Amino acid sequence: MAHLIPVVWINRYGTSTGDVHYYFVGVNHFFPDTMTEYPVIGALPAHLVNLLPGGEDAYINWFIALCVATSAVFTAWLVYMDSSPSHRAAWFWIMFIGLSGPIVLTRLDLFPSLTVAAFAALLFARTRAARRAAAIVLAVATMMKLWPGVLGAALVGGFRRRSTWARIGWFFGSLVVICLLIAAVSGVDALTTPLNYQSDRGLQIESLAATPVMLAASFAAVGDTRWSISYAASKSFEIIGPGAGIMTTVATVATAAMVLFALGWAVTRLIRDDWSPMQALSFSLTMVALIIATNKVFSPQYITWLAPSVAVALLVSRRRIVAVLAVEVLVTALLTTFVYPVYYDWLMVVPTATQAVVILALRNVGILVIAGTALWWAVTAAREDVTAFPVTSGRRGSSRR
Numbered sequence: 001m002a003h004l005i006p007v008v009w010i011n012r013y014g015t016s017t018g019d020v021h022y023y024f025v026g027v028n029h030f031f032p033d034t035m036t037e038y039p040v041i042g043a044l045p046a047h048l049v050n051l052l053p054g055g056e057d058a059y060i061n062w063f064i065a066l067c068v069a070t071s072a073v074f075t076a077w078l079v080y081m082d083s084s085p086s087h088r089a090a091w092f093w094i095m096f097i098g099l100s101g102p103i104v105l106t107r108l109d110l111f112p113s114l115t116v117a118a119f120a121a122l123l124f125a126r127t128r129a130a131r132r133a134a135a136i137v138l139a140v141a142t143m144m145k146l147w148p149g150v151l152g153a154a155l156v157g158g159f160r161r162r163s164t165w166a167r168i169g170w171f172f173g174s175l176v177v178i179c180l181l182i183a184a185v186s187g188v189d190a191l192t193t194p195l196n197y198q199s200d201r202g203l204q205i206e207s208l209a210a211t212p213v214m215l216a217a218s219f220a221a222v223g224d225t226r227w228s229i230s231y232a233a234s235k236s237f238e239i240i241g242p243g244a245g246i247m248t249t250v251a252t253v254a255t256a257a258m259v260l261f262a263l264g265w266a267v268t269r270l271i272r273d274d275w276s277p278m279q280a281l282s283f284s285l286t287m288v289a290l291i292i293a294t295n296k297v298f299s300p301q302y303i304t305w306l307a308p309s310v311a312v313a314l315l316v317s318r319r320r321i322v323a324v325l326a327v328e329v330l331v332t333a334l335l336t337t338f339v340y341p342v343y344y345d346w347l348m349v350v351p352t353a354t355q356a357v358v359i360l361a362l363r364n365v366g367i368l369v370i371a372g373t374a375l376w377w378a379v380t381a382a383r384e385d386v387t388a389f390p391v392t393s394g395r396r397g398s399s400r401r
Contacts, residue, residue, distance in 0.1 A: 024059045074093065100304070286371060
C-alpha cells in the first residue's frame, strides 16, 4: 500500500522521472556519453527494463514496476525473518517508502543499496560460507555504485585469524574477477569512466558543504551576480561564487578524513581482534552516513543508501539506539522529500528561497545526526549478542539457543 504513494504522486504530477528518461536515452545509445558515469553492473537494471516491450513511456512504467517489485520482495523477506508481532523492520521500510516520495522508485540507487543490505544480513549467518558470500556480495555492490567499496574495512578482524584474511581475500579477489570480466566484455574505459566522472564534479547545491553558500545566496539581492547556480556537466545543479571554492576544499579534506577513519577502524580491529557482525554493521552504517555527509554531492536518492541496512539492523538488534537511528532516517527521508521534489525549483535560482534553504539545512543536519548515532552504536556494539539472527535457518528466533 505504501508504494501507492509514490506511484500516484508520479502519475498525478509527472515528477521525478527525469533520470528514468535519461536511462532510456542511455541504454538505447541515442546520444554519445550518456550513462557513462554509471558502472556497468549498476546499469544492468536499466538495460533489463529495456528488454520489455513499449516505447519511452512504457519504459518508465516498467522501471517503476521493477523497483516496486524489488522493494516488495525485500519487504516480504523482512516480514519472514522477523517473528516478533511488531515486524518493526518491515514497518520501517514501508514507512520509508511512503515518506521518501517518488525518488526511491525512479533511481537506480535502490539496487546497490539492497545489495549492501544483503551483505549486512549475510554477516550474521552461522556458516563460514555465508560470511564469505557477504564479502562477494559487497564486491558486487562496489562494482554497482563504487561507494560500498569503503565498507570493505568492515570485513577486517583480528590479524591472526584466518577468517579475517578469508573475508578480505574473497572481497578483493571478487573485485579483481569482476573487473576482468567487465574489461573483457565492455573495455577498460567502462572501469575508468565512472571514477573520472566522480573526480570532476563540483559543489552540488544539496550537499552539506554547499549549505553555508546556499544560505548566503538566500540573502542575495535580486540581480546579484556573485553567486550563480547552473546545470553542470556533472548532470547536477552546482553553485559557484563566494565561499564555494573554500567549501569544495572542505568537502575534499573531509572525504579524505573519512577514508582515513575507515583505515583506522580496520587497523584497530586487526590489533584488538574484537570483530563481530554487529560491529561490522554499525560501522558500515556510520560509513555510509559519512560518505554522504562529506561528499560534494548529496542527491536526494542518497538517503536510500542507508534505509535497507537500517532495516536489517532492526532485525538483528533490539537496542534502543537502533530504533532511534531508524526514526532519524525516516525524519531525514521526509525532509529530503521536501527538498526534492517539493521545493527544488526554489533552490535553483539566486536568491534562493529562504524556507527552501532552511529545509535543506535541516535535512543536512539530519544526516550528521544519523552519522553520530551510528558511530555511537558502532563503538558500543561489541557487547551485543551476535547469534540471534540465523539468516540461513528460517525465521529469526527459530533456532536460537
